[in-house]
Amino acid sequence: MRTPDLAAPDATLTKLGSGYLNSVKSHARLAHTANGVRKLAKNLSRATIEVDVKNIIIVTKHHDELLIYLTREVAEWLLRQKLDLDVYVDRGFQKSKRFDAAGIIHDYPAGEGRLKFWTKELTLLCPEKFDLVISLGGDGTVLYISALFQRIVPPVICFSLGSLGFLTNFKFEQFRESLQRVFDKGVKAMLRMRFTARVYKADGTFMCENQILNELVVDRGPSPFVSMLEIYGNGDLLTVAQADGVIVATPTGSTAYSLSAGGSLVHPGVSAISITPICPHTLSFRPILLPDSMTLKVKLPARSRSTAWASFDGRARVELKKGDYVMVKASLYPFPTIVASNTEFIDSVSRTLNWNVREQQKPFV
Amino acid sequence: MRTPDLAAPDATLTKLGSGYLNSVKSHARLAHTANGVRKLAKNLSRATIEVDVKNIIIVTKHHDELLIYLTREVAEWLLRQKLDLDVYVDRGFQKSKRFDAAGIIHDYPAGEGRLKFWTKELTLLCPEKFDLVISLGGDGTVLYISALFQRIVPPVICFSLGSLGFLTNFKFEQFRESLQRVFDKGVKAMLRMRFTARVYKADGTFMCENQILNELVVDRGPSPFVSMLEIYGNGDLLTVAQADGVIVATPTGSTAYSLSAGGSLVHPGVSAISITPICPHTLSFRPILLPDSMTLKVKLPARSRSTAWASFDGRARVELKKGDYVMVKASLYPFPTIVASNTEFIDSVSRTLNWNVREQQKPFV
């Protein structure tokens, strides 16, 4: 808690959260509060964070030689640019000839002791050590960062090496200007909702937990039989899905697998959970959006003919036996991506998906 | 402001809204605040309102004789049941033989002076006069109530005469028990988002304003030419829709026309605006959900071949000439409907739409 002023909103919100609303004397007051919440949500999405960057971490794919060179380029620039900065690169690069850590220090002795190496343990256990994450790669690298930071996530600036993606909204060619602006002016971050997904055995035994940036998928895997999955919201049975599977997606995930399966596009500023069936066996199983305050349960019923498989952001497939279930709810740890422009969501959707883009304005007939 | 405690959240939210978030020193704090907002939104949706009902208004369709009798039945019960209560019925019933106001007072003299008659002027100008609205009819009657109350809306209890609908979630047969429970225990209300839609001429002249519960539709009307509509979000051009029209829907409206046009189902607890094209001329114009903090503009561009038509909850068609536009944003005046059960949204969707309902559990093959 750095300033008393800043403490106030959180403290008040906590109080509000714990009981003040249990009994309100006036519907007008309730409406007034609802408007306040909406305004607050809006301002949250516009808030600028003054980041005092002391420790920066660069994440990239391991085995791409080009990326090693680019990581080196960024690291070297950072060390020279900002003298109070420690730069962490992948421990795997420590002995890489291509990265040539010794060469960096040799060329620039003032970097001595400030070029460091991160491991998965460090990101999992001490995420608050870092003030900024630099992502070098595609949207897949951003998902990898989400997997690394299973609790709190520092603001992430996502550089694209080729064309821009949904998440990779900064051009690598301009990394110097972009990072300088972060140091000078702070950042506006989109707090992307993540899910906390917990898998339990039929008898209630906890199995594993994952923070998810895109989606939970429960599907039939290699089984030829269709899945029958029970979906509960806050403990109530919502529906039974007979389908190849079910996708539970965040707004960020709405442009990924959920979209392929027929889901709507959802702006990351919307607080909602999408449920999209994969090849459902009823004509009427339209995708549905639920409030992100809801806790969902996806359960393979005991009467199911076969097992099912859960996967988290496309990774970590877990087999569900009869009666096993996954609990999903909005995570306490959102994923803050640094905003490049106010229209980046629509821009990315138009650019990458050709959303409503026509090559020519010729009418059909 | 009835109690200091209750004042606090609103005051704080107002302060938060006005600038405290302009510059935050820590992303962790921002995430913490975001979680607080989510929790607050959740509690808002669970809040119980202690309604001290002194003035009640009954709204129904005018020209249905059965409804006149039923209105009489409810009014009479209310007058006898709660002696400090004034009951307002449609001014049109004042001289109705079927309603027989004199007969009610004759049979129950203590009702004298407490059976009153409402007019459209009264609901428009003095909405805070009423503590509770009773809707007798179908979902159309609920839309009519939304049109009557263009500013603040008292909690609405929606009785269905036949099968339950999306909005009509209380059975008329049980009106005595349901209303008694409201008087005794207060109500839980779903604060349904409404839109404020304002129509402007090309030169910026204001034309008219409507509060919308379901959707704004801008379509080509009887014109054989497809509409070309520019859609802006917070001033930025999002896309140009070439289509028969565009539907801008609230979550409540997601089960209505938007659904017919291919939109997703959206739980009324989700704070989002749906944009769904009607018969778009691109294969890739997938429906999209935007944050309810966004201000949308739907504009008929100057280069358009023909005019377009705007309608609001299916009423009040207005012709848009070239350059005219409609501004849409979340209304300050939500529409509070009294909740009958926690799962009423899913129940209504399954019941009324056969959402994911199969007559038999036989697999396709």
Added chain:
Amino acid sequence: MRTPDLAAPDATLTKLGSGYLNSVKSHARLAHTANGVRKLAKNLSRATIEVDVKNIIIVTKHHDELLIYLTREVAEWLLRQKLDLDVYVDRGFQKSKRFDAAGIIHDYPAGEGRLKFWTKELTLLCPEKFDLVISLGGDGTVLYISALFQRIVPPVICFSLGSLGFLTNFKFEQFRESLQRVFDKGVKAMLRMRFTARVYKADGTFMCENQILNELVVDRGPSPFVSMLEIYGNGDLLTVAQADGVIVATPTGSTAYSLSAGGSLVHPGVSAISITPICPHTLSFRPILLPDSMTLKVKLPARSRSTAWASFDGRARVELKKGDYVMVKASLYPFPTIVASNTEFIDSVSRTLNWNVREQQKPFV
């Protein structure tokens, strides 16, 4: 009947059609015949027509000055190129200064008496006069040609002035080479199915008839009430559509309005009728394809709340009162368009609709 050989298939088909199949002694024989029919259909689609072009008609939009010049260019080339050819252009051009008929003959006296002018009466009453139709314009011009030729249609070569469309598959820039090839080598024509649509009053009175190349649409027009339409196939009630309307489309029409409403793409070589609802009020009203041997009836039932409107290829709106109906069946008069390449359907779909085209091969995540 030009050759006895050619007569044989038709005569046999007629015999087959009239009763030989009423009773077959062997399922194997039936299967064998079915394979023969498929093979015949395939060969039909590959047949090359040796056109002995003596009379050619050029159709274009009237009021576009550019098109007058281009028509002049084509007509002049044709007169000079093939001396036994009569060229018909729009009667509206006869006195056009821009077209300058006298100038053409002045410059090329051998054209005297061979430059002629067509009227709607001529195309309606004497379609067999023409051996070839040249379409100059967009897909709309091709629909106009379909309207002009309500009975037999000569082969149509469709030149596009800008980018190629679904129907406009020849580039205007290459009209000389393309037409020369037609004269020298004959043509391969796609026999596009048309519908014959007949409108009847509730009491069976015949109202009007149209040959349709794209689609019949029956919709609610400016009425705010949804249409309820009964759809019959060969006299049996198939379903009752509650929707903004219903589209009955040919394969050619599958890329037009039907596609906007969610219909599948149908290759013009498929013999099928598409029924696609417009904004249906049930989640399960999936588009359906029926055999082109079926006679459909779309009827506004007597119990309907309002009238409906029928339109034919987007033209000629007719109001349907309660009980009125439209009969639709495959026309005896298909629309033969000259084929530019074997893959022109898929090419046009990919080019004009971006069908399954991605700007980049980047996976979603």
Added chain:
Amino acid sequence: MRTPDLAAPDATLTKLGSGYLNSVKSHARLAHTANGVRKLAKNLSRATIEVDVKNIIIVTKHHDELLIYLTREVAEWLLRQKLDLDVYVDRGFQKSKRFDAAGIIHDYPAGEGRLKFWTKELTLLCPEKFDLVISLGGDGTVLYISALFQRIVPPVICFSLGSLGFLTNFKFEQFRESLQRVFDKGVKAMLRMRFTARVYKADGTFMCENQILNELVVDRGPSPFVSMLEIYGNGDLLTVAQADGVIVATPTGSTAYSLSAGGSLVHPGVSAISITPICPHTLSFRPILLPDSMTLKVKLPARSRSTAWASFDGRARVELKKGDYVMVKASLYPFPTIVASNTEFIDSVSRTLNWNVREQQKPFV
């Protein structure tokens, strides 16, 4: 060839198929022939087959005890009903105590020598031995019959034990009346198109062949990577599908997996091949219908990241390595199912899928 008259159409069709259409002198003649083909197709679908049933085969699921009893009941009735009839039941029942073959003969000695047992070898090698197939079970049993009869298929009468399905259109309770009608009046059969699917290695080596009644599916199987599949029509590349997979379906299969993946319903009388992508990675990959005279090739390109899996009517999964491909075309051996009523397709679609069925006729709002 039983009668000269019947021979004529086939012979003519064969001639027509082999070259008569290579060069036609008149487009009017071509149109005339096209109409003849349509009429012939229509009559084919109405043809009644006089079946002289001497050998009948009963197919059912093996391991369901109830089905053994029901098979016994049908077999016994058949032996007694028609003395010139041989009845084949599953070889697996020969020693079954429940079936008790000896008991049947003991109770009815005239059945001696007429109760016989079939094996897979018999159905594969001597399909013309049988004049009628009786299917006892669900739609899955019908698919099994299609697998048994890989060449010519006798007419199949499909009895449903529970509610009627898409293919199981006769009620078991009425088997006596239904079969008696077949013996007395012959049958009308729907000649359902099957596919011949052949799998080849990248180097052209033939792998295996299947007759398919519903669909070929090529999907990514357990691979986490999306499939990239090249689809060719008559040798031309139609598109490259980036998707979970691709479904190539017959009209019969249009109500199965293709429907789940978003395909249109296709009447079995339509001669078309449906291509429906499973979760495609482009917004614009709308399902497409192609003529059944087309030969399709689905190929896993050499540059693919992983293998794919082909399955045939949900059975017989085959792994495709890079460069392997499947050729699909209309089979010479359709699957004739006996027609129960003229509207059975629409009836089955409405009944089993709730196609456009509303529980109540209440409009959305």
